[in-house]
Amino acid sequence: MTASQPAKTPTSAVMKTYGRADLSFVRGDGCWLITDDGDRYLDCASGIAVNTLGHSHPRLIEALRDQAGKLWHTSNLYRIPGQERVAEKLVSLTGLDQVYFCNSGAEANESAVKMARRAAYENGQPDRTTILCATGSFHGRTLGMLAATDKAANRTGFGPMPDGFEHVPFGNLNELRAALGAHVAAVMIEPVQGEGGARDAQDDYLRGVREAADEFGALVIADEVQSGIGRTGTLFAYQTSGIKPDIIAMAKGSGWRVSGWRGDRKRGGRQRHDPGNAWLDLCRQPAGDGGGRGHSRRGDGAGVS
Amino acid sequence: MVSCAACGLPTRVPAGDVVAALREVNILTVPAGENTVRFLPPLIISEDEIRLAVANFETVLDKMATQQVQEQDGQ
Numbered sequence: 001m002t003a004s005q006p007a008k009t010p011t012s013a014v015m016k017t018y019g020r021a022d023l024s025f026v027r028g029d030g031c032w033l034i035t036d037d038g039d040r041y042l043d044c045a046s047g048i049a050v051n052t053l054g055h056s057h058p059r060l061i062e063a064l065r066d067q068a069g070k071l072w073h074t075s076n077l078y079r080i081p082g083q084e085r086v087a088e089k090l091v092s093l094t095g096l097d098q099v100y101f102c103n104s105g106a107e108a109n110e111s112a113v114k115m116a117r118r119a120a121y122e123n124g125q126p127d128r129t130t131i132l133c134a135t136g137s138f139h140g141r142t143l144g145m146l147a148a149t150d151k152a153a154n155r156t157g158f159g160p161m162p163d164g165f166e167h168v169p170f171g172n173l174n175e176l177r178a179a180l181g182a183h184v185a186a187v188m189i190e191p192v193q194g195e196g197g198a199r200d201a202q203d204d205y206l207r208g209v210r211e212a213a214d215e216f217g218a219l220v221i222a223d224e225v226q227s228g229i230g231r232t233g234t235l236f237a238y239q240t241s242g243i244k245p246d247i248i249a250m251a252k253g254s255g256w257r258v259s260g261w262r263g264d265r266k267r268g269g270r271q272r273h274d275p276g277n278a279w280l281d282l283c284r285q286p287a288g289d290g291g292g293r294g295h296s297r298r299g300d301g302a303g304v305s
Numbered sequence: 306m307v308s309c310a311a312c313g314l315p316t317r318v319p320a321g322d323v324v325a326a327l328r329e330v331n332i333l334t335v336p337a338g339e340n341t342v343r344f345l346p347p348l349i350i351s352e353d354e355i356r357l358a359v360a361n362f363e364t365v366l367d368k369m370a371t372q373q374v375q376e377q378d379g380q
Contacts (some may be wrong), residue, residue, distance in 0.1 A: 052348045
């Protein structure tokens with residue numbers, strides 16, 4: 001929910017929380033969206049960087065139909081073999097240790113914050129709770145992410161905000177280092193700020209963030225919800241810098257909503273994966289693998305198709 | 306961002322105006338911040354479709370620039 005004023009004369013049962021264009025689509029075909037009048041629009045929005053495989057991708061449809069005819073949802077009370085296969089694929093593509101599946105980019109970011117704080121707690125540092133975020137950031141609209149997101153207007157009327165989030169100027173290593181300390185659990189950065197204006201974190205800055213976080217004992221969370229899954233040309237935008245985040249939050253283009261936990265902070269001795277080309281190759285294939293929602297059986301088949 | 310699959314282009318006019326103008330010529334884009342237009346197509350977009358988007362973008366910007374000049378001349 002945004003902080004915008006609700007419509008005085010609502011025209012539908014859908015709560016007015018977004019500034020929607022007076023336009024609706026009934027069908028999609030590749031990179032085109034079609035209205036019920038048959039007007040075709042070239043989709044350079046992709047549902048805000050979500051539809052990496054376009055609309056009505058035949059492989060994705062086939063996989064989803066196949067799974068939907070078998071089983072939709074069993075919850076986390078039981079193992080989900082398809083989910084495990086998706087996790088293995090993600091680990092092999094990213095070099096992460098383990099994967100946590102959830103339902104939105106904001107949830108992925110929320111879980112990344114929880115992971116960072118819990119890691120400090122289990123390491124005997126319960127006071128290491130602060131998350132350093134960047135000015136101009138956007139991490140979602142859940143209560144925790146309203147505190148992490150640097151936009152006061154989004155918080156109007158939803159306070160009090162959760163404690164433990166501080167902001168430092170995006171791209172400024174001096175200010176970051178000045179803010180770091182024994183109280184900081186993690187630095188949370190978008191390698192490319194999406195909602196903030198498509199602002200690129202330069203590779204030198206990301207390397208400086210990694211170095212400073214290591215020096216002060218903090219983790220690095222890469223919010224790749226919008227910049228990830230091939231959006232900027234590599235599998236994840238941070239990869240051009242050569243750093244390895246401790247936690248990656250991903251969503252949108254993957255069809256999955258996950259936080260990838262790179263639990264092992266020892267970077268030496270780990271065989272370096274080169275996942276960058278794998279996903280991009282899938283996208284370049286005319287009928288490549290589809291990405292499904294990995295958090296229920298309905299998507300598992302599609303996720304590993 | 307410089308790859309064509311993820312372009313954020315700063316504009317001198319409100320991004321929302323550019324996005325609306327592009328929508329009028331059947332190109333869907335997304336604003337960001339005050340003055341950035343984001344092109345976020347599916348990663349399967351073809352070169353022809355990219356050329357179409359770019360051509361329409363240029364047309365829209367030319368039209369908006371002309372209108373701006375006319376409005377300034379009329380002041």
